[in-house]
Structure formats: C-alpha cells, structure tokens
Amino acid sequence: MTDTSEITVTNAWIRPGEIDGPPTAAYMVIRNTGDGADRLLSISADFSESLEVHETQTVDDVARMVLQEDGIEIPRNATVEFRQGELHVMIMQLSENLTEGQEVELLLTFENAGEIAVPATVSSTGQINDE
Incomplete structure (x- = not known):
C-alpha cells in the first residue's frame, strides 16, 4: 500500500486590495487526512501574477516576511493554518x-x-461562512 495524502482546504479568505495598492494576503486551513505527507508547491490566481507563501518571523522585535522557497510541508494526519502574523500567501500585482x-x-x-x-x-475581518 502506498502512503497518499488526502488534502482539503477550508476557511480561505483574502484581504481586500486594489490594483495600484500595496500587497494583500490570503489565509486558509489545509488538512491532510491521508497516510502520507504532501508539500504545497505553489499558489496561483487569475487576479494576480505574483503569489508567494511567506512566513512572518520576528527577530530582535523586528518582523520580516520570509519567502518559503521550498514550499510548505503538510505532514500526514496534520493541519497547517495560514493566519495573520504567521504563515500567509502574499498577493502582489493585482490585475x-x-x-x-x-x-x-x-x-x-x-x-x-x-x-x-x-x-x-x-x-477585511476574516469572518466568512465556510461550513
């Protein structure tokens, strides 16, 4: 038997944004109920040509966003939550x-x-109906 991932994504929301405005961000919950790990490699959308997974890290009271170049590991039987101030999708260059x-x-x-x-x-608040 091969270990496989079973991925579901819920509670996805995006902060409002404007074409000429600053970057915005997306958040969601990714669940892997399978027996094998998986890896989120990339995210795309027709409303932007530049979406990147970032993690906010604070060092010496300075927060910075670190690009997750190798993707995000989704362990077997685990949940990975993208949330404000932590893991998130940075959305730049809105069309x-x-x-x-x-x-x-x-x-x-x-x-x-x-x-x-x-x-x-x-x-703008992350309050969505996704049940």
Whole structure:
C-alpha cells in the first residue's frame, strides 16, 4: 500500500486590495487526512501574477516576511493554518480590485495531490461562512 495524502482546504479568505495598492494576503486551513505527507508547491490566481507563501518571523522585535522557497510541508494526519502574523500567501500585482464579499478562486498545487481549486472570500475581518 502506498502512503497518499488526502488534502482539503477550508476557511480561505483574502484581504481586500486594489490594483495600484500595496500587497494583500490570503489565509486558509489545509488538512491532510491521508497516510502520507504532501508539500504545497505553489499558489496561483487569475487576479494576480505574483503569489508567494511567506512566513512572518520576528527577530530582535523586528518582523520580516520570509519567502518559503521550498514550499510548505503538510505532514500526514496534520493541519497547517495560514493566519495573520504567521504563515500567509502574499498577493502582489493585482490585475483587478478585490472588494469585500467578493468570491474568487485560488489554485493550489501540491506535490502529490496535484492542483486543487479553492474558493476564497474577500473579507477585511476574516469572518466568512465556510461550513
């Protein structure tokens, strides 16, 4: 029997943003209920050409965002949460405005699970209905 990942993505939301504005960010919960680990390799969207996974790290009271160049490990039977001030998707160079309440799609590419389309709600507070 081969160890396989079983990936689900929930609670995806994105802060509002404007074409000529500063970068915005996306957050979500990734669960792997399978017997094998997986790795999030990349994220894309039709509303931006530049999405990167970053982790906020604080050193000597200075917060900085560190690009996760090798992707994010999703261990077997584990949950990885992207949240404010921690792991997040930095979204730069918007090609359209993202407004409160709008529904958009993120395309997550995993090493084993392949591509998964994830609906995301634009929200300034992160309060979404995703149950």
